[in-house]
Amino acid sequence: MERSPLAETQAAALAALIGLDLPDACRAGVAQNLELLRSHLRRLDEALDSAGEHGGDAG
């Protein structure tokens, strides 16, 4: 997977928000895994959409 400096910076910022200092060595791997998780989350959305179940995350 191609590296994305922007995605890596975003991952580091997100990590800092919860007190996790992301070492340089982790940034590319974390950004790639976040992208993979995003693709799985999209599939969840699609499944809920097709079942007419979307909305109501608070419920």
Place this chain on the structure above:
Amino acid sequence: VNGEVQPDSALEIARAVRSGGRSAASVLTETFIRIERANPCINAFTRLFRARAQAEAAEVDAKLARGEDPGLLAGVPYGVKDLFDVAGESTTAGSGARRQAPPAQADAEVVRRLAAAGAVLVGGLNMDEYAYGFVTVNAAFGTTRNPHDLERLAGGSSGGAAAAVAAGLVPFALGSDTNGSIRAPASLCGVYGLRATHGRVPVEGAFPFVHNLDVVGPFARTLADLEAVDAVLAGRQEGRGPEPQLRIGRLDGWFDQATEEVHEALRPVAETLDAHPIRLERAEAARSAAFVLTAMEGGALHFEALRRDPMAFDPAVRDRLIAGVLTPGVALSRVERVRRLFRLELERLFERADVLIAPATPCTAPRVAEPEFVVDGRMLPARAHLGMLAQPLSLAGIPVLTAPLRRSGGMPVGVQLAAPAGREDRLFAVAERLERSGHIAAASLPT
């Protein structure tokens, strides 16, 4: 590793020991010799518990000498994945950072049950760090090699357990299966593996990963051994009457994502069982739900350690866990809603079929040097994707038995047999039929 000597099954060993034909101590001595000879090639065992094993074997022999019943698994040697508590030993869970962890105060509940049945614990077995992976490539403890081809992966995360059983080092071993970590290595190493109904076998004293998905269970080279060990682990044996007439469904759609070699291997089984194609809707979403849940729960479990010292983790595992930590919590409600829909879908499916079958892995064992595989023209990394056909079924909590397909050549591959929660009896009935007809059997090692 070769197949010159095919060691006895667990039940054969127990019979010999119980009848006085062999002592538990002599069985143990032979086991250690076998491990010392083969383990350097496959790297299945990370450590041996010699003193404990000798004491347990001596206890079995002493009980026999006193005329007492030493148990169903008298003198049978076995190993455990490195995430089970063993009294007096550090539970590493495959992490180099935990080598010096305080020793466990007591045995895991399943280890205690096996000891009470007379089994002899010989050592700990390699795994992906914290069970997060399908490859058993471990930065601290090395790579476990497939006994059928040392250039290939054993699968994971219970790769050490599967490889040790496949190589004949022990007749059975314990692993854990969160997303397919028993089923994937059982498939790649050509042995039986059981993921029982979620909650059926106690997980107390097993290092956790994902509470709602974790199951512990056995690997074995024979179906009878698998069933006997399962009965001990679960603390009960469901009676099986005459073979029932069962309707078999062959899962298609998502579960068709396998190489032609795997489809070829599965075809005779589907024909013999007269399996009809059946579609499990939302399987892909279920897989995604299991994937997301695992990253998030696993990440949360290790969050403090990640914050303290991220570099102490295996890099391949660390980056996945951190990504899970960074995923917004709102995703969990989506996971739960997909899980509910998927379970309803499965309930409907089980009205039309009593047992479902599907490949256990999309391919045979990938090469260690190229840990990836191709399905439908897509190249996928093995660490995250070898369990893609196992993961959806994990989300449902149903029992799944992986059986090795008998092949005339090539690397091993297994079939998953799945039944509604609590119906392990159906799985053993179908597997027994397939074993009798010669369609499944533990893969022989090359000579």
